[in-house]
Amino acid sequence: MRIAVDGMGGDHAPKEVVKGCLDAINELDVEIFLTGQKEKLEEALKGYNFDHTKLHIIHASEIITNEDKPVQAVKQKKDASMIVGLNLLKNGEVDAFISAGNTGALLAGSLFRLGRIKGVDRPAIASVYPTSKGISLLVDAGANAECKSRNLLEFGLMGSVYTDKVLGKENPSIGLVNIGTEPGKGTPLVKESFELFSKTDFNFYGNVEARDLPNGIVDVIVCDGFVGNVILKLTEGVGMTIMSMLKEILTKNTKNKLAALLLKASLKAFKKNLDYTEYGGAPLLGVKGAVIKAHGSSNAKAIKNAIKQAKVFVEREVVSVINKEINRIGDEENGEPT
Amino acid sequence: MRIAVDGMGGDHAPKEVVKGCLDAINELDVEIFLTGQKEKLEEALKGYNFDHTKLHIIHASEIITNEDKPVQAVKQKKDASMIVGLNLLKNGEVDAFISAGNTGALLAGSLFRLGRIKGVDRPAIASVYPTSKGISLLVDAGANAECKSRNLLEFGLMGSVYTDKVLGKENPSIGLVNIGTEPGKGTPLVKESFELFSKTDFNFYGNVEARDLPNGIVDVIVCDGFVGNVILKLTEGVGMTIMSMLKEILTKNTKNKLAALLLKASLKAFKKNLDYTEYGGAPLLGVKGAVIKAHGSSNAKAIKNAIKQAKVFVEREVVSVINKEINRIGDEENGEPT
Known part of the structure; x- marks a missing residue:
């Protein structure tokens, strides 16, 4: 399973995020795609021994901060670690994406890049x-x-x-x-x-x-x-x-x-x-893809648990089951299956 | 100061309510008007020694329960302990009213019997x-x-x-x-x-x-x-x-x-x-009178503290100060003093 992780999102990024990813490749059967400023991520990885075939750095020059206005940031910072990660997911290069960054931006970005599951009016964050x-x-x-x-x-x-x-x-x-x-x-x-x-x-x-x-x-x-x-x-x-x-x-x-x-x-x-x-992170439900919002103050353990959670999310095909269930209850206008 | 208390309202009425009133007449400078079914209140007062000039029973045959629909109860149960208490307040026979009964009914009853302070669109409960x-x-x-x-x-x-x-x-x-x-x-x-x-x-x-x-x-x-x-x-x-x-x-x-x-x-x-x-009870703010909602599970101490609070409410002229302040900021339509 391939999982993208926003290397620059969260209060303790990149240090704790990197550490969480390393713990994940050691303990779980996953391959990690870490997005963010290459230099900073390499610096944070220094001193660790790890299997380089299981952790890839995907360079992204920009960072969306918590102070950024979500919609604006998503539109303007096209090379942000968060957007690059979402693109990997959209293009099928990874199976899931995790970020501890700006919640509103992650939501807006997921809506713009991945779109909603058909029949879902409003995706939500579950905690x-x-x-x-x-x-x-x-x-x-x-x-x-x-x-x-x-x-x-x-x-x-x-x-x-x-x-x-x-x-x-x-x-x-x-x-x-x-x-x-x-x-x-x-x-x-x-x-x-x-x-x-x-x-x-x-x-x-x-x-x-x-x-x-x-x-x-x-x-x-x-x-x-x-x-x-x-x-x-x-x-x-x-x-x-x-x-x-x-x-x-x-x-x-x-x-x-x-x-x-x-x-x-x-x-x-x-x-x-x-x-x-x-408990890992908070999944975004209703978008076409497995996206998990990790807590802003996530430490390595929280990141690792979010990765573990993303894996189950993908394995159990949550997106496709939601799709099927929404179809079963019918859409908003006529209350009949779409 | 004369204060009416709903003798039948609350989970532990009339026993704890009566006890709270007795403590109040002993400790505070107040005269209590206890509303409710005379027989039950007299039964609850049995065995206590107290100054009979400071505690008066005002008979009320009906009781508004927590299961009653507020507006309906207020309209139909005209001889309920709560309504009789509100009438005493409206007619100026007491300075304040306290009830541990149905919150919605107390609010509806206060609105119908006492009315809103001029300029207040919606009275509220403060806790x-x-x-x-x-x-x-x-x-x-x-x-x-x-x-x-x-x-x-x-x-x-x-x-x-x-x-x-x-x-x-x-x-x-x-x-x-x-x-x-x-x-x-x-x-x-x-x-x-x-x-x-x-x-x-x-x-x-x-x-x-x-x-x-x-x-x-x-x-x-x-x-x-x-x-x-x-x-x-x-x-x-x-x-x-x-x-x-x-x-x-x-x-x-x-x-x-x-x-x-x-x-x-x-x-x-x-x-x-x-x-x-x-902490006593929750005052109703915005109605023309001092009304305190005591907690449904009030014991004697809670009732006594609500009486103490009602006394301060009246002494500090909260109703008249709200009236003055609302007038000062102007009413809703034109934002100018009414």
Whole structure:
């Protein structure tokens, strides 16, 4: 399997990205195409022994930064590491593409270069959501701030396929984020979406309140990208705040420090649960190709796990299954198979 | 000061409500008008010694439950404890009203009986939001799932007045919940609201991401009621999930149990920080009267604190200050003082 990786994207690029790629070629059966400024990538590769037939540098002179405006950057920086990687995917030279760079640009670039799966109105970003029971998948994580009900229906369908094929949960349950559990609650968008889901044969759980998400009440969490972004960032924020308050407690005095020592192993396991690097990246669902957005602050482990995830994404043919499922439920206008 | 309390509203009514009222007449300079089924209230008061000139039972035969549809309940159950309480407030027989009952009904009832402050398009529910630095105020907590930009502007104004007058923070900062901090991010609603806030002389901080809310980045958190409801419930959910995971760790084995013992005092203080009963209830802002929604699961302490809060609300003339401020910024149509 050949996978392209954006060598210049993310807070710790190229160093950690390069390291993650090297770990991947050692541990997984993959061939990596690293895009970016040749000199910088070679510099980062210095000192490592690796199989040169499994890692190729594809030079790209430009870089899209987080400060760049997505659509503009994609149009103007044609030789950016991200665009070069997407072109490799479009031309069939690789099977998947991973970037820890500008999320909006990756989305816009994927739309322009790869296009949408037929029948999908709006591709979405799906993010793993850690819960006390394991993980759920949240769609949309922020690609579409404004949505219509058909979009939410597609998010549910695509999230369900990904959860089944890549996360390995058969017939996953789908929940619609709402401000109450009763049907008829919420905004017109959510009410209409509830109606649409109810007419499908999906494993639709119904409305879910934000309070129950951390308990893993459903496998696939569906909401518009504004709410999804709030959910992800708030969960991170509350988690970090509580952890730092706890840390303060555990270092406050000798008695508490002793307690911290006793709890060391347990707390380590607890923190691992909340560690995003364990879960790889966020797949773009609905575009014609396997594209994974790795976390902006990805370290080597996160990059390696994103590569592993991309491999499963390709092997299980997620794009083609989404295509088939979207066709099965019919398109937006007539509700019949296209 | 005379305060009416819904004796039948909330999960622990009338027992805890009655107890909270008794604590209030002992500790605060207030006279309580308890509305509800006379027999049940007298039964709950049995065994307590108290000053009968300070607690009056106002009989109301009906009860609005959480299962009732708000508008319908308000129209049909004219002799409900909640409606009788609102009537006392409307007729000037009391200075404030508190209920732990059906939130939607309390909002609808307040709108029908008391009406809106002139110039306020949509009254909102404000909720205290516990942070690592103390508390922020979130408006709207769920009264208005769908909003226009003028509504968010009013939420900011009213939240600011309440934070200044009742929570005692002078010139509080106002933040707009968004999916990025840069101006120009987000939905049309949020973009327009950003523009409106920018034209005022409010202490407008700008956009805030959900990640930063638990750190107390702003004093007043402004968002539509759908997002506000998600923020409040998710914060509660993440907090509860982490606490229950910690509890599991602390009781796992003898070593951890010993650590728990060492941490007992510190953990108690930590939990107190997150305890909603400390903060009273959620005020309805924008209606012509002091109405406080106490938490549905309020115990006696929460009720007493809500009464204390209602007292400050009245003393600091929050309704009249909001009236003055709304008039100052002008009404919706012409942007000039009405």
